[in-house]
Amino acid sequence: MKKFDYDIIVVGAGPAGSTAARYAAIGGAKVLMLEKDRDVGYPVRCGEAVSHEGVAQFIKPDPKWIASSVSKFRLIAPNGSSVVPKLDGGGYVLERRVFDYELAKLAASEGVEVITKAYVYDLLREDGKIVGVQTLIKDKKVDIRSKIVIAADGVESRVGKWAGMDTTCHIRDMESCAQMTLSGIEVDPDVLDFYFGDEVSPGGYLWVFPKGKDTANVGLGLSVEEAKKKSAIKFLHEFVDRKFPKVAMLTHIAGGVPCAKTNPEIVKENVILVGDAAHQVNPVSGGGIISGMIGGMIGGQVAAEAIVRGEVLHLREYDKRWHKRLGWRHDIFYNIRNAIGNFDDETYNNICDSALKLPEDKRTLGGIFRSALWNQPSMILDVAKVFLS
Amino acid sequence: MPQPHLMIHIVPGKCDYCGCCVGVCPEDAIELMESKIALIEDRCTNCRKCVWACPWEVIEFHRDGVDHLPKQIPQMINEAVKF
Numbered sequence: 001m002k003k004f005d006y007d008i009i010v011v012g013a014g015p016a017g018s019t020a021a022r023y024a025a026i027g028g029a030k031v032l033m034l035e036k037d038r039d040v041g042y043p044v045r046c047g048e049a050v051s052h053e054g055v056a057q058f059i060k061p062d063p064k065w066i067a068s069s070v071s072k073f074r075l076i077a078p079n080g081s082s083v084v085p086k087l088d089g090g091g092y093v094l095e096r097r098v099f100d101y102e103l104a105k106l107a108a109s110e111g112v113e114v115i116t117k118a119y120v121y122d123l124l125r126e127d128g129k130i131v132g133v134q135t136l137i138k139d140k141k142v143d144i145r146s147k148i149v150i151a152a153d154g155v156e157s158r159v160g161k162w163a164g165m166d167t168t169c170h171i172r173d174m175e176s177c178a179q180m181t182l183s184g185i186e187v188d189p190d191v192l193d194f195y196f197g198d199e200v201s202p203g204g205y206l207w208v209f210p211k212g213k214d215t216a217n218v219g220l221g222l223s224v225e226e227a228k229k230k231s232a233i234k235f236l237h238e239f240v241d242r243k244f245p246k247v248a249m250l251t252h253i254a255g256g257v258p259c260a261k262t263n264p265e266i267v268k269e270n271v272i273l274v275g276d277a278a279h280q281v282n283p284v285s286g287g288g289i290i291s292g293m294i295g296g297m298i299g300g301q302v303a304a305e306a307i308v309r310g311e312v313l314h315l316r317e318y319d320k321r322w323h324k325r326l327g328w329r330h331d332i333f334y335n336i337r338n339a340i341g342n343f344d345d346e347t348y349n350n351i352c353d354s355a356l357k358l359p360e361d362k363r364t365l366g367g368i369f370r371s372a373l374w375n376q377p378s379m380i381l382d383v384a385k386v387f388l389s
Numbered sequence: 390m391p392q393p394h395l396m397i398h399i400v401p402g403k404c405d406y407c408g409c410c411v412g413v414c415p416e417d418a419i420e421l422m423e424s425k426i427a428l429i430e431d432r433c434t435n436c437r438k439c440v441w442a443c444p445w446e447v448i449e450f451h452r453d454g455v456d457h458l459p460k461q462i463p464q465m466i467n468e469a470v471k472f
C-alpha cells in the first residue's frame with residue numbers, strides 16, 4: 001500500500017472549507033486545502049450579511065472585515081409601506097474578501113497547508129477505493145493521496161457526485177441570484193432592507209445591505225422555477241434603474257443558493273460534504289455562511305476523530321451531529337419557505353399592516369410572523385399544511 | 390460550435406463562472422473552472438435546467454437542434470401519441 005500524503009484533503013476554501021480544515025487540524029489531522037481560484041475570498045458572490053451571534057462563535061469580530069454593523073431589518077411591502085423590526089443581538093455586513101482570507105489564515109495557523117489555483121477535476125481511485133483527488137495545479141496534473149476527502153466546493157459542487165451521492169439541487173429549491181455593489185447612493189448604514197412582491201422578486205426577496213453610508217450590496221434571488229419566466233438579471237436591472245439610476249456599479253455578479261433541505265446523503269465511504277455542497281443553507285433566509293461554517297466545524301471534528309481512531313466508519317457520526325445541531329431546523333425552515341413562496345402581493349401588504357399595529361417592542365421578526373398568522377387564518381392553514389406534509 | 394445533437398449552447402465570454410447552472414445539472418455535464426466553462430457534450434440531455442437557472446442568461450437553447458436529432462426520436466414521438 002502506497003503512503004498517504006495527507007490525512008484529509010479539503011476541496012474549496014470558502015467559509016465551510018476553511019472551518020472544516022481548521023477543526024480537522026485542531027483535532028490532530030494532517031490537512032491540505034485546495035482552492036481552484038487564484039485568491040481565497042475572491043470573487044465575492046454574496047450579500048455578506050451575518051448575525052453577531054453566528055459569527056462570534058468562530059472568530060472575534062474585527063473592523064477590518066466589517067463593512068457595516070447593523071441593528072435593524074426593514075421589510076418593505078409591495079405597496080411601499082414598511083416595518084422595521086429589531087435584529088436580535090445585531091449583525092454585520094462583511095467584507096468577505098477579507099473575512100474568507102482571515103478564516104483561511106486561522107486554518108493555516110493550525111498547520112493546514114493551502115494551495116490556490118488548484119482545480120480538483122476528479123477523485124483518485126485505487127482498486128475501486130477513493131484514495132485522494134486528481135488536480136490541475138497551475139495547469140499541471142497532480143494526484144494527491146489522502147485518507148479522507150472533505151468536499152466544500154460550494155453551490156457548483158461535483159465532488160459528491162463523483163463519490164456517488166446525488167447532490168443535484170432541484171430547480172424549485174435553487175435560488176438564481178444577481179447582485180451589484182452600488183456606490184454614491186444614500187443608505188442607512190444600520191439597516192438591512194428587504195423588498196418583497198411580484199415586481200421585485202416573485203416568491204423571493206430583494207436585498208439592499210449597506211456597506212457604510214454610501215455603498216450597498218443590492219441583489220435578489222428567485223426560485224429557478226420563477227426565473228424560467230424572467231431572469232434574475234432582468235429583475236435587478238429594472239429595480240436599480242428605478243431606484244438608483246446612474247450610480248457607480250463597483251461589482252456585478254451572478255450566483256446560486258441551494259435553499260433545499262440538507263442533501264439526503266452527506267457521507268459516503270471516506271467522503272463528506274460541508275457547506276453549500278451539502279445544501280446546508282437556511283432555506284428561508286438563504287444565509288449559508290454561518291450554517292456552512294457550523295457544518296464545516298462538525299465535519300472537520302468528526303473527520304479528525306476518524307483519523308485518530310483509524311476508523312473511517314466513524315464519519316457517519318457527522319450526519320447525526322449535523323442533523324441534531326441544525327439539520328432538523330432546516331427541514332422545518334424548508335416547509336416555511338414553501339409557504340412563503342406562495343404569498344401574493346396582497347398577503348405581504350396585509351402582513352406589513354398588521355405588523356405596524358404591533359407595539360414597537362413586539363416588532364421582532366418572530367413577532368411579525370406570529371401576528372401575520374394571527375391576522376391571516378388562511379395562512380395558518382397554509383403553514384399547518386406544509387408542517388404536516 | 391455545438392455538436393449537431395446539442396441544443397444547449399454556452400455563449401462564450403458572457404459567463405460569470407458562478408456555478409448556479411452546475412448546481413442544477415442532473416447529469417454532471419458542466420465543467421467549471423476559475424474562468425472557463427464547458428459542456429461535457431456526451432452527457433448533456435438537453436433538459437434545459439441550466440438555461441433556466443443561469444441568472445445572466447448565458448446559456449441558450451436552440452430549438453433548431455431538433456432537426457439534427459437522431460431520426461428514431463421524431464419517429465418515437467409519433468409512436469408515443471398513438472392510441
Ligand SMILES: Cc1cc2nc3c(=O)[nH]c(=O)nc-3n(C[C@H](O)[C@H](O)[C@H](O)COP(=O)(O)OP(=O)(O)OC[C@H]3O[C@@H](n4cnc5c(N)ncnc54)[C@H](O)[C@@H]3O)c2cc1C
Nearest residue numbers: 012014015016036047048049120154255275276287288289
Ligand atoms: C448572491 C448571493 C447572496 C448571498 N447572500 C448571503 C448573505 O447575505 N448571508 C449569508 O449568510 N449567505 C449568503 N449567501 C450564501 C453564501 O454565500 C454561501 O452559502 C456560502 O458562501 C457557502 O460557503 P461554502 O464554503 O460552502 O462555499 P463557497 O463560499 O462557495 O466556497 C466554495 C469554494 O470551493 C471552490 N471550488 C469549487 N469547485 C472546486 C474544485 N473542483 N476544485 C477546487 N476548488 C473548488 C470555489 O472556488 C469556492 O472558493 C449568498 C449567496 C449568493 C449567491
Ligand code: SF4
Nearest residue numbers: 414433434436437439
Ligand atoms: S441541458 Fe440539462 S443535462 Fe445539459 S448541461 Fe444543462 S442541465 Fe445539464
Ligand code: SF4
Nearest residue numbers: 404405407408410443
Ligand atoms: S449559471 Fe450562467 S453565469 Fe453562472 S456559471 Fe453557469 S453559465 Fe456562467
